[in-house]
Amino acid sequence: MTDIALGRALRLKTSLLDQSSRTRKRNFAEKRFELYGMAAVAFGLLALVVLLTTILGNGLSSFRQTFVTLQIELPQAKLDKSGTGDLEAIKKVSTFGYAPLIDTALEQTMAQLGITIDGLSAKQAAGIISKEAPAKLRDAVIANPALIGTVHEFRLLANGRIDGYYKGAVTMVSATRDANVSPELLILADALKAAGLLATSLNPGFITDSDASDQRPEAAGLGVAILGSLYMMMIVLVLALPIGVAASIYLEEFAPKNRWTDVIEVNISNLAAVPSIVFGILGLAIFINFAGLPQSAPIVGGLVLTLMTLPTIIIATRASLKSVPPSIRDAALGVGASKMQAVFHHVLPLAAPGILTGTIIGLAQALGETAPLLLIGMVAFVKEFPGAPPEGFFDPASALPVQIFNWTQRADPAFVERASGAIIVLLVFLIAMNTVAVLLRRRFERRW
Amino acid sequence: MDEIKISAQDVNVFYGETHALQDVNVKIRDNTVTAFIGPSGCGKSTFLRCINRMNDTIEICRVKGDILIDAEDIYDRQVDPVQLRAKVGMVFQKPNPFPKSIYDNVAYGPRIHGLARNKPELDEIVEKSLRRAALWDEAKDRLGQPGTGLSGGQQQRLCIARAVATAPEVLLMDEPCSALDPIATAQIEELIDELRQNYCVVIVTHSMQQAARVSQHTAFFHLGHLVEYGETGQIFTNPQDKRTESYITGRIG
Numbered sequence: 001m002t003d004i005a006l007g008r009a010l011r012l013k014t015s016l017l018d019q020s021s022r023t024r025k026r027n028f029a030e031k032r033f034e035l036y037g038m039a040a041v042a043f044g045l046l047a048l049v050v051l052l053t054t055i056l057g058n059g060l061s062s063f064r065q066t067f068v069t070l071q072i073e074l075p076q077a078k079l080d081k082s083g084t085g086d087l088e089a090i091k092k093v094s095t096f097g098y099a100p101l102i103d104t105a106l107e108q109t110m111a112q113l114g115i116t117i118d119g120l121s122a123k124q125a126a127g128i129i130s131k132e133a134p135a136k137l138r139d140a141v142i143a144n145p146a147l148i149g150t151v152h153e154f155r156l157l158a159n160g161r162i163d164g165y166y167k168g169a170v171t172m173v174s175a176t177r178d179a180n181v182s183p184e185l186l187i188l189a190d191a192l193k194a195a196g197l198l199a200t201s202l203n204p205g206f207i208t209d210s211d212a213s214d215q216r217p218e219a220a221g222l223g224v225a226i227l228g229s230l231y232m233m234m235i236v237l238v239l240a241l242p243i244g245v246a247a248s249i250y251l252e253e254f255a256p257k258n259r260w261t262d263v264i265e266v267n268i269s270n271l272a273a274v275p276s277i278v279f280g281i282l283g284l285a286i287f288i289n290f291a292g293l294p295q296s297a298p299i300v301g302g303l304v305l306t307l308m309t310l311p312t313i314i315i316a317t318r319a320s321l322k323s324v325p326p327s328i329r330d331a332a333l334g335v336g337a338s339k340m341q342a343v344f345h346h347v348l349p350l351a352a353p354g355i356l357t358g359t360i361i362g363l364a365q366a367l368g369e370t371a372p373l374l375l376i377g378m379v380a381f382v383k384e385f386p387g388a389p390p391e392g393f394f395d396p397a398s399a400l401p402v403q404i405f406n407w408t409q410r411a412d413p414a415f416v417e418r419a420s421g422a423i424i425v426l427l428v429f430l431i432a433m434n435t436v437a438v439l440l441r442r443r444f445e446r447r448w
Numbered sequence: 449m450d451e452i453k454i455s456a457q458d459v460n461v462f463y464g465e466t467h468a469l470q471d472v473n474v475k476i477r478d479n480t481v482t483a484f485i486g487p488s489g490c491g492k493s494t495f496l497r498c499i500n501r502m503n504d505t506i507e508i509c510r511v512k513g514d515i516l517i518d519a520e521d522i523y524d525r526q527v528d529p530v531q532l533r534a535k536v537g538m539v540f541q542k543p544n545p546f547p548k549s550i551y552d553n554v555a556y557g558p559r560i561h562g563l564a565r566n567k568p569e570l571d572e573i574v575e576k577s578l579r580r581a582a583l584w585d586e587a588k589d590r591l592g593q594p595g596t597g598l599s600g601g602q603q604q605r606l607c608i609a610r611a612v613a614t615a616p617e618v619l620l621m622d623e624p625c626s627a628l629d630p631i632a633t634a635q636i637e638e639l640i641d642e643l644r645q646n647y648c649v650v651i652v653t654h655s656m657q658q659a660a661r662v663s664q665h666t667a668f669f670h671l672g673h674l675v676e677y678g679e680t681g682q683i684f685t686n687p688q689d690k691r692t693e694s695y696i697t698g699r700i701g
Binding site for chain 1: 540545
């Protein structure tokens with residue numbers, strides 16, 4: 001009786017039009033929480049923007065390179081002494097045989113244009129051309145021996161410092177303190193540019209060429225690294241997808257739920273959290289030291305990354321198998337399908353988008369992994385392209401993230417630009433893979 | 449009149465430590481609709497799932513005793529549950545068509561059991577099954593469309609057609625109308641009455657009115673016991689057991 005009277009008395013006093021202090025407090029707490037969330041998102045976005053602007057700002061220029069165009073005479077007397085056009089004889093002439101040709105051509109060009117710069121000898125002037133240029137010239141001649149005995153126009157890489165001058169990294173002031181370049185050389189470059197013989201243009205070599213040594217950043221490319229990464233992804237896909245999916249189907253649909261499967265389940269989850277460098281040590285011990293597979297080879301990298309990716313794929317696959325409603329299994333079993341038929345005809349198709357997404361996310365993770373590859377020797381300087389698969393899997397190769405790591409270690413500042421460019425390439429691959437994952441999920445997702 | 453189709457002898461079911469069903473003895477007639485009624489958790493669905501061994505899929509479930517269909521023990525070691533389930537079709541509480549076309553839903557059972565030798569035969573089975581489930585007129589022009597796009601009542605009839613397509617002798621229905629509206633329910637009930645001519649139908653229901661409307665025999669389960677079993681009219685008008693009377697008059701359950 002008193003309770004009811006009390007309740008009525010309270011109710012009479014309150015009005016809906018003015019908020020009680022409790023309500024105000026609660027509303028304020030809600031607003032505050034919303035702000036926290038927005039601040040967190042804003043912080044994340046800001047970090048992303050800073051990251052992207054830094055990388056794009058530093059790296060985009062690596063896709064363009066400064067080239068010098070020269071008319072080079074290729075005398076038969078020097079390049080093919082026998083005069084027979086025999087390829088083996090031509091190959092005997094090393095890059096040292098080609099370097100003077102370039103020097104001469106540069107000297108003649110300067111003379112023709114009437115460029116004379118005080119304090120710059122002909123030998124010093126040759127420093128404007130990359131040290132890689134003679135090798136490129138030799139490759140061109142070997143690829144087309146008919147060039148011998150003619151005068152032909154070649155586009156040669158400019159020295160990294162000259163390139164840096166046009167990208168803003170090198171100035172006249174810094175050149176005075178630089179052993180690799182001098183202000184006079186920069187003046188020569190400007191003169192050549194004015195004559196239209198020196199220009200900065202798109203450099204496909206950054207994607208297709210192999211790595212270059214410390215002294216010639218201008219020639220360094222990602223070809224071997226991209227190929228190595230591609231080979232490893234092929235190995236990971238071929239091994240991890242079937243093994244992971246088979247293991248998940250067994251664990252989720254067939255295995256009895258007992259202590260053993262519990263232990264396995266916990267350990268798979270733990271495996272996903274193991275630091276990647278531990279997998280590298282495992283790979284070194286088992287695949288290289290015990291099984292005797294070659295160092296620096298994509299096959300070993302692929303196997304290590306497979307081990308790393310397996311838990312990710314298994315967890316994703318099991319989650320998507322779990323999300324298939326049990327009523328579908330009941331329905332299939334109810335019409336007399338065997339357990340395997342129920343799984344393969346009904347459960348697996350419904351789980352496929354989730355499995356594919358998980359696999360691609362796992363692959364993307366593996367693509368960006370560096371630490372385990374360092375331990376199995378993929379950090380080595382590799383100049384030769386690996387062969388075609390499957391033999392190529394056993395040839396030394398590099399990998400994209402390791403190449404980035406490698407370039408950031410180099411002394412020459414021009415490699416900073418290279419490393420940023422390589423990050424852009426890696427990011428493009430990752431974004432492409434994630435897009436494919438999203439598209440696949442959209443395409444195959446089915447409602448029930 | 450009708451012969452005995454299913455005969456259960458001293459059936460006991462355990463879920464781990466829980467004794468879910470105790471000493472159930474029942475004889476179910478052919479060409480009859482038999483309804484299982486009782487409050488939630490009384491074991492009626494458990495018993496239904498014993499008849500096509502769907503309980504096999506639940507790991508902690510153990511079944512003791514014998515269930516005979518046509519005098520053959522379905523829990524015999526030589527019996528393959530997959531073969532049994534083709535003979536004992538099941539319709540579930542929630543309509544659960546496969547996310548495939550209407551045609552494929554019905555054709556799936558015949559396909560995996562090899563009931564049709566060629567496409568025309570399969571077409572015939574599909575048409576016959578859909579007709580039997582009173583869905584043919586609504587579905588014949590949209591056989592290629594997904595079964596999940598049908599209304600709830602149509603989906604449940606599709607599930608009945610799917611169950612019928614494997615040419616079963618027994619049809620088990622686990623609360624087939626509980627997710628449906630009254631109109632769809634009325635259609636399904638009418639259909640159940642027609643199905644009686646060809647099958648032995650066992651239906652679990654929460655609705656006593658439904659049991660009274662569609663069944664000829666009724667079994668009342670309570671706390672894991674089969675309390676009373678007899679002709680529907682007798683159960684509802686003249687129950688022998690106090691618990692049955694309490695339940696149908698609404699005092700328990």
